[in-house]
Amino acid sequence: MTTTTRDAALEAVGLGKRYRRGWALRDCTFELPTGRVSALVGPNGAGKSTLMALSTGLLRPTSGVIRVLGKEPGGGGTHQELAFLAQDKPLYRRFTVDEVLRAGQALNPGWDHAYAHRLVREAGVNLDARVGTLSGGQRTRVALAVALGRRPQLLMLDEPLADLDPLAREEVMQTVMAEVAETGMTVLLSSHVLADMEGVCDHLILLAAGRVHLVGDVEDLIADHRLMIGPRRPAGHGLRPESVVEARATGRQETVLVRDGGWHGATGWELHEPTLEELAMAYLRSASPQRPARTRQETVA
Numbered sequence: 001m002t003t004t005t006r007d008a009a010l011e012a013v014g015l016g017k018r019y020r021r022g023w024a025l026r027d028c029t030f031e032l033p034t035g036r037v038s039a040l041v042g043p044n045g046a047g048k049s050t051l052m053a054l055s056t057g058l059l060r061p062t063s064g065v066i067r068v069l070g071k072e073p074g075g076g077g078t079h080q081e082l083a084f085l086a087q088d089k090p091l092y093r094r095f096t097v098d099e100v101l102r103a104g105q106a107l108n109p110g111w112d113h114a115y116a117h118r119l120v121r122e123a124g125v126n127l128d129a130r131v132g133t134l135s136g137g138q139r140t141r142v143a144l145a146v147a148l149g150r151r152p153q154l155l156m157l158d159e160p161l162a163d164l165d166p167l168a169r170e171e172v173m174q175t176v177m178a179e180v181a182e183t184g185m186t187v188l189l190s191s192h193v194l195a196d197m198e199g200v201c202d203h204l205i206l207l208a209a210g211r212v213h214l215v216g217d218v219e220d221l222i223a224d225h226r227l228m229i230g231p232r233r234p235a236g237h238g239l240r241p242e243s244v245v246e247a248r249a250t251g252r253q254e255t256v257l258v259r260d261g262g263w264h265g266a267t268g269w270e271l272h273e274p275t276l277e278e279l280a281m282a283y284l285r286s287a288s289p290q291r292p293a294r295t296r297q298e299t300v301a
């Protein structure tokens, strides 16, 4: 079936994926609008890689629907306009870098050979080197050149920065952002390092235990939340429980993340807009069964 929601590069409706041992994704509904750079955030096992595998068609949903650039991934392989850089960056180890790029050219109709070559050269990787002899970071740069050489409309990167030094992380993100600026490409980027996403991502999808806990444009999400900092009060923070995402006490101070205007009318607090990292961390802690935050109904004693 082909449905057209052309404003969404990626769309999930009631999406679920069940492996033999249980649900990896459950009842996920969200949209990633075209042209956004989205941070896919979640703890280990949250379902991030599963979501990407469903998007590429490597896996089929157990329930619900996923659409990539308006189409459900089907038997025809990965959407022509989607490029996916998997966590383990699968490249033929015996090929030279040049051979990898020539394979990219042979396999992809829209391939931009000059551009892929330039990306590899800029990364300082020798075209004659065999893939098996490259460092983890160099392999990432080659895999990124292969992904971007396709000039995709949607680029999905699963933990692309994990084995890169700080300088290389910055260079990779600059390469991706230059392509975004030039072509309006949509990006979905999973990472555990929230600091890497700050200032780069303008959209957030936060998964925990297979469910979407927060999704939307970063600007809107930040505007909808405040960090409230004030003295710890014996009678509790006194805020509407349904507006409190997380309350944390450190010493005599208390920090509360509040949503949906729950801060209006409260007195004796310093109010700050949260950073993307503060926002995501509060939601991740409040969703974590191992590290329960004081949320919603609970008050600080």
Ligand SMILES: Nc1ncnc2c1ncn2[C@@H]1O[C@H](COP(=O)(O)OP(=O)(O)OP(=O)(O)O)[C@@H](O)[C@H]1O
Residues within 6 Å of the ligand: 019, 020, 021, 023, 024, 042, 043, 044, 045, 046, 047, 048, 049, 050, 051
């Ligand atoms: N092929 C598989 N067979 C069975 N269970 C799987 C398979 N792949 C993933 N899972 C399970 O599905 C859940 C989600 O895994 P997934 O790899 O999608 O999470 P993730 O958010 O990408 O994690 P990480 O950050 O550790 O890479 C986990 O509980 C995992 O054990």
